[in-house]
Amino acid sequence: MYKCNLCGSDDLIPLIDFGNHPVVKHYLNNLSTPSPKSYPVKLYFCEDCGLTQLVDSCPPEVIYDNYVTLSAWKFQPQVQHEIDVVKSMLDISLNQKIIEIGSNDGEFLLQMSENGFTNTLGIEPAKDAYDLSVAKGIKTLNVYLNPQSSCDIINQYGQFDLLISRQNLEHMSDLSGVANSIQALVKTAGYVLIEVPNFACNLRCKDYALWEEHVNYFTIDTLRYFLGQAGVEIIHEEIFQFSGEGIFVIGRKVTDASQTLSYVPALRDQNVKYATEWPQFQSAFREFLLSYKRAGKKIAVYGAGARVFCLINFTGIAEFIDVIVDDQLEKQDKFMPGGKIPIKPSSALYLEDIDLCLLGVNTENEEKVIGKHTKWVDKGGAFWSVLPPSDRLLKIWGNSEV
Numbered sequence: 495m496y497k498c499n500l501c502g503s504d505d506l507i508p509l510i511d512f513g514n515h516p517v518v519k520h521y522l523n524n525l526s527t528p529s530p531k532s533y534p535v536k537l538y539f540c541e542d543c544g545l546t547q548l549v550d551s552c553p554p555e556v557i558y559d560n561y562v563t564l565s566a567w568k569f570q571p572q573v574q575h576e577i578d579v580v581k582s583m584l585d586i587s588l589n590q591k592i593i594e595i596g597s598n599d600g601e602f603l604l605q606m607s608e609n610g611f612t613n614t615l616g617i618e619p620a621k622d623a624y625d626l627s628v629a630k631g632i633k634t635l636n637v638y639l640n641p642q643s644s645c646d647i648i649n650q651y652g653q654f655d656l657l658i659s660r661q662n663l664e665h666m667s668d669l670s671g672v673a674n675s676i677q678a679l680v681k682t683a684g685y686v687l688i689e690v691p692n693f694a695c696n697l698r699c700k701d702y703a704l705w706e707e708h709v710n711y712f713t714i715d716t717l718r719y720f721l722g723q724a725g726v727e728i729i730h731e732e733i734f735q736f737s738g739e740g741i742f743v744i745g746r747k748v749t750d751a752s753q754t755l756s757y758v759p760a761l762r763d764q765n766v767k768y769a770t771e772w773p774q775f776q777s778a779f780r781e782f783l784l785s786y787k788r789a790g791k792k793i794a795v796y797g798a799g800a801r802v803f804c805l806i807n808f809t810g811i812a813e814f815i816d817v818i819v820d821d822q823l824e825k826q827d828k829f830m831p832g833g834k835i836p837i838k839p840s841s842a843l844y845l846e847d848i849d850l851c852l853l854g855v856n857t858e859n860e861e862k863v864i865g866k867h868t869k870w871v872d873k874g875g876a877f878w879s880v881l882p883p884s885d886r887l888l889k890i891w892g893n894s895e896v
């Protein structure tokens with residue numbers, strides 16, 4: 495029996511069982527390394543609040559004790575825009591109190607301070623990310639957010655004018671505890687800035703590249719419901735392209751946040767359709783790559799990232815992939831966990847006579863990757879994407895010529 499991360503209901507229905515898989519950022523140093531432990535990846539839907547979520551997933555301490563996915567590694571074009579929105583639309587002055595939960599290596603708060611904000615505090619549980627944040631001069635606490643730590647923070651610093659949470663609510667299984675903490679930490683009429691991945695994009699684009707670290711899959715409706723539990727009403731919302739799609743909202747703490755669940759039946763239908771289409775998608779993907787291999791062609795994947803690793807493991811296509819290429823030095827000469835595919839620099843496209851390269855990078859970075867390898871394309875190499883919402887997706891997504 496599972497309980498909903500958001501509303502606590504036990505009325506959860508199973509959507510997709512992706513099987514058991516290792517944590518994708520635990521790269522293997524060599525093929526004789528024992529396989530890391532696998533954990534279930536099971537997607538469920540809450541009939542009461544409509545939150546799609548993983549149940550029974552990998553314990554947080556396995557993922558977060560040392561967290562090597564640092565935010566500065568990722569190209570985040572949305573950051574300055576978000577800060578501009580905060581500056582332009584809010585009656586917030588540069589010296590008001592700001593707290594960021596899950597502040598990672600402090601990059602966002604650093605950019606806030608470069609924009610003139612002087613009174614910021616970061617909360618970051620992962621020791622390696624915390625150390626980097628402190629080294630940048632960002633005031634940071636090395637704690638998990640929970641009712642006790644929130645209470646301690648309020649006792650020491652008081653309540654805050656603005657609370658920031660970017661790309662971390664999707665990682666937290668105790669959402670009702672987080673809602674209580676947000677409500678406690680933010681002053682009445684204070685603001686929140688929230689960014690989460692947009693699961694509506696997955697539903698719309700048949701995007702099954704979920705990530706075991708993401709236990710919650712929000713749409714704007716379930717995010718609004720969550721914020722309502724924290725006493726926060728959304729006053730500004732945007733959808734943007736980042737690692738799929740993201741939702742960016744500004745909310746304001748009110749005394750009577752409205753709550754509706756009228757979106758649940760339509761969202762349920764979309765989730766059920768998404769789940770129903772999975773087996774067919776999986777077999778079509780395998781068939782396509784198998785036919786390519788039977789024709790004697792070689793296949794690479796570009797990008798040693800979490801989403802594409804999960805997609806490879808969930809669909810079981812590792813046997814068809816000759817190599818993963820990535821120009822980030824830290825990832826090279828290692829092997830992908832699960833599929834055990836070697837990771838090499840992108841020169842492997844040329845050296846290994848690759849015919850087809852599946853783009854496993856975020857859509858916003860595809861042009862740059864292709865631009866670096868025009869010589870390979872001139873030789874007859876073909877780039878196609880496997881991560882929505884790209885317009886270069888393979889035809890198994892129903893919209894390309896390949």
Ligand SMILES: [Zn+2]
Nearest residue numbers: 498501540543
């Ligand atoms: Zn629920």
